[in-house]
Amino acid sequence: MNKINIQKATFNDIEKLQQIGRKTFLETFASDNSEENMTQYLSESFATEKLANELNNENSAFYFAYYQNNVIGYLKVNFGDSQTEIKDEKTLEIERIYVLKEFHGQKVGQMLYEKALEIAKQNNSVYLWLGVWEENRRAIAFYKKNGFIEFDKHIFRLGNDEQTDIMMKKNLA
DSSP states (O other), X not given: OOOEEEXXXXXXXHHHHXXXXXXXXXXXXXXXXXXXXXXXXXXXXXXXXXXXXXXXXXXXXXEEEEETTEEEEEEEEEEGGGSSSOOOTTEEEEEEEEEOGXXXXXXXXXXXXXXXXXXXHHTTOSEEXXXXXXXXXXXXXXXXXXXXXXXXXXXXXXXXXXXXXXXXXXXXX
């Protein structure tokens, strides 16, 4: 496989972000959720205004994985009060790592995770943390392989469905 490049997304990448975000979320979760809940989540979470605010937020960042000039996956990280829960200046949240299904098993997710780890270290974060759906066994195994441990649970709303996310963290200190 040719080289995969990781590049920070800019405000001008909003359409690419909408496309990769919607496509990877659908590929990952459509079979386990109702069409109504998926439609609601995708329209709210990937709305132009919401993504514009996130791209303009200095405490959040998106990174794309490119293969042959095509976006094949992405990473979203949050710092400080942009984090969805912990909001600690000494931590970094990985909010999303998604990769197109056709590229699963080709280390793209690992490259995006390593980018998050690099950012955390540059910012002197004490630990990385994230929430992952309790039914997403593939993702849970990926994070455990990378040294994350479970420490709590929280509710994630997908449309009108309340789902349980397992919160995981990896100490860096």
